[in-house]
Amino acid sequence: DSLMRTLTPRQRVAQLFMVAAYSNKTRLDEDSVSTLIKDYGIGGLIFFQGGPVHQTRLLNRYQSQSRVPLLVAMDGEWGAGMRLDSVLRFPYQMSLGAVPAADSALIYDMGREVARQFTRLGMQVNFAPVVDVNNNPANPVIGFRAWGENPAAVARLSRLYMRGMQAAGVLAVAKHFPGHGDVDADSHLALPLVRVDKGRLDSLELPPFKSMIASGIGGMMVAHLNVPALDNSGAPTTLSQPVVTGLLRQRLGFKGVVFTDAMNMKGVISKVPTGEAEIRALLAGNDVLEFSKNVPLALQAVLAAVDSGRIAQARIDESCRRVLALKQWAGLRKYRPIAEQNLFADLNPPHARYLSHRLAEHSITLLRNQRNILPLQRLDTLRLATLVLGGSPADTTDFQRAVADYDAQAAHFHLPAAPTLDELADIRAKLFSYDVVLVALQSLGRLPATNFGIAPEAQLLLRELTKPGQQVVLSVFGSAYAVAKVRDYDRASAVVLAYQESVDAQRLAAQLIFGGIGARGKLPVTVANNLPAGFGLTTQPGLRLRYAHPEDAGMDNRLEARVDSLMQQALQAGATPGGQVLIARRGVVVLRKSYGYQASNGASKLPIPTEQNGALAPGAGNFGSEPGSTRSAGPAA
Missing domain, CATH: 3.40.50.1700 (Glycoside hydrolase family 3 C-terminal domain)
Known part of the structure; x- marks a missing residue:
């Protein structure tokens, strides 16, 4: 409230805008974000594609330009690696939906680790988990991003992921309310029609969202959907007061922060132009307007609506207060610039790789x-x-x-x-x-x-x-x-x-x-x-034999670093031109690696070929050097 009193009506409206930022675009794009921060006073950023080092530099720059610390979000359904290169990616939600219930506590651990990634990158909000029940195999946009088709299982796994993140200080945002799992169109490209009655919604789509609310989730993202059973006007659910205020706020009792899905998506702007769409989204009851197509135009339109009395100042203040309270909860009053030192190592620690491997193994x-x-x-x-x-x-x-x-x-x-x-x-x-x-x-x-x-x-x-x-x-x-x-x-x-x-x-x-x-x-x-x-x-x-991490065999995850150091000392001392190390314990191969060359005499140095590693057990085959890693691409959220 003390900060609220220092903000003008214009600044309060600006706090409700969350602007897209990238760390893989041109200096012109970066400067345009700076302009929105310095000249318009926007309240937050949602980062998309790029790399962790440049994003860190950009975010430090952007935060230094903002009078009120920026609320920073990302779509991190399988971690920050969903958007950033060089960052560990956890398995997709549908992969994790295959993990047996007895092992699903691992999802909580993943939530904590994803939150640690976000905190290390200076971000406070994760637009995850996907809480949609994917009961339509032809769904073109959710599919593998959902936990599955069983509402109870979706609720259980969503709760675990959410609790892990929020316990570690990152706000979880359930999406895509009131349920994007049974559609045959992509809301990035069109407005999907959900052809189900209220009874079906109450029994299938809504229970996971209800469970998340009861369990204390702090954020909710409203989708661009046409759901006649909830609002027969044909309006996208993001712009629907019966959906956002009537259903989400009043009937389900959600007290947290409501985010729109991206306001540049065809699911909304194909029906309502930019500016008018943002006005209707606020009238519907949303708190944060994500990714407006034209922020200056939309901001001016909302201000004009407030000046004319179409939007009450109290409606703006209600949402602004929620945004500022979230910034307080996230510790932004004590914001410090993000350190670049050891960034890659901090984002990809051995224990996180071990956790990701275990999740994949169980799925x-x-x-x-x-x-x-x-x-x-x-x-x-x-x-x-x-x-x-x-x-x-x-x-x-x-x-x-x-x-x-x-x-x-x-x-x-x-x-x-x-x-x-x-x-x-x-x-x-x-x-x-x-x-x-x-x-x-x-x-x-x-x-x-x-x-x-x-x-x-x-x-x-x-x-x-x-x-x-x-x-x-x-x-x-x-x-x-x-x-x-x-x-x-x-x-x-x-x-x-x-x-x-x-x-x-x-x-x-x-x-x-x-x-x-x-x-x-x-x-x-x-x-x-x-x-x-x-x-x-x-x-x-x-x-x-199986191939896994040192933790699987009851060993320290710093094992490889210690072996690397010993082998490097041997090579530098001339004790050997090269060598191979293979460590197995309790039926688990935890390290196999080649170092140096076959010989050091002469001008030609031949690396140790992987096929020289010997078989360890009957039928186990030969063990080569650890292959280089690859990654699979993530979709736009």
């Missing part, structure tokens, strides 16, 4: 296992081949490298996602003599309308490969819904669903196939009549 789901083919037995009697469909033919994938850890004799093949008929015939002939073919569907798309990128040519090849006489293990590195798009998935001997194409997902799928880990994941959504939500076969771990 991998086994959908089919005819005659208990998995885990593969007696590798000495089998001729194995891998076939990756999709991606670059020049690169051996992390999945293939992980397979080689167990079977150094396995042959590896690759085809583009849409191979030619000649390529199909050639690969079919090459694979004919192998007992087991491990097929990996990679580079999958995110849109159901495009069959998730599964081409007809790939379907034809899978039909040929799954004919009697050859065993095929199919691994799907994409959406759970993509499995149903594989016409002959039920002809495969086994089907492994990894949900995404991260390094962890690829390596863990291979470990499951060979028995390094067991299968424990459960489908978060219904894929087919014989694959309902909650389905998932189990296998026992421990048949062969």
Whole structure:
């Protein structure tokens, strides 16, 4: 209240605007944000794509230009890495929806770690979790971003993620109220119509939001939807007083901060022009206007509406007070510039990588296992081949490298996602003599309308490969819904669903196939009549070595740094030109790394080839150097 009294009516309105900022654009774009801060007094920023170092420098600059500390947000559904390069990405929400209930406390730990990322980057608000119940497989915008189709499970996982974040001092924002899970249009491009009655909303879409409110969530994001059951005027829900004030505030009793979804999306501006849209959003009961298409125009329109009496000053003050209270809660009164020193290490600590690996391991789901083919037995009697469909033919994938850890004799093949008929015939002939073919569907798309990128040519090849006489293990590195798009998935001997194409997902799928880990994941959504939500076969771990982190073997996560230091000392002292280190404990390989060269005499120095690492156990295969990491791209939120 003391700060409120120092703000003019214009400044109070400006506090309600949250402006888009990027750390990968031009100096002109950066200067335009500075202008909005210095000349217009905006209240907050939402950061989008870029990198952590430049974002840190920009944010320090922006905060120094603002009279009132800026409230800073990001879409971090799977962490700050959703928007920033060089930052660890946790698994997608649908991947995490597959984690068995007994292990779901890990989601709380993830929430705390994501909040730690945000705090280290000087951000106070995470537009997460996605609380939508994704019960429409054709949903073009939510899909893998949702926990699943069961309202109770969505509520439980959302609560865990929210509590972890807020316990660590970052505001969680549930989205997309009143429920974006059953739509067939993308609100970035159009206004989706939700064709359900109040009874359905009360039983399916709304319960997770009610649960979040009862559990103390501090933020709520309202979506751009047309929901006639809640407002028959055709207005987007963001601009609907019956939805924002009547339902969210009054009926559900939400007392926190209400954010609009981005006000530049076609879901709103295709119906109402910029300026008028912001006026209606405030009249509806929203507190923060996110990403207006034209901030000066919108700000002037709102001020004119206040001057004319269309918007009461009390309505502005109510929202401004909430925004300032949030800044107080987030500690912005004691704001200090963000330190750049050790930024990358702080954002990617060993314990976070270990947590992400554990989450991925618990999510991998086994959908089919005819005659208990998995885990593969007696590798000495089998001729194995891998076939990756999709991606670059020049690169051996992390999945293939992980397979080689167990079977150094396995042959590896690759085809583009849409191979030619000649390529199909050639690969079919090459694979004919192998007992087991491990097929990996990679580079999958995110849109159901495009069959998730599964081409007809790939379907034809899978039909040929799954004919009697050859065993095929199919691994799907994409959406759970993509499995149903594989016409002959039920002809495969086994089907492994990894949900995404991260390094962890690829390596863990291979470990499951060979028995390094067991299968424990459960489908978060219904894929087919014989694959309902909650389905998932189990296998026992421990048949062969598994590859994990030191913590999995009861060891310190600083192990690698200590070994690096020792090996560096040996190399510098000339004790050896190079060497290899492999550490395993309790059946877990926790480190495998090559250092230096084979010899130091002469002008030519040959790096130690990975194939010189020896097998550790019967059937375990050879262990190479730790492969470099890759990352999968995140969508616009």
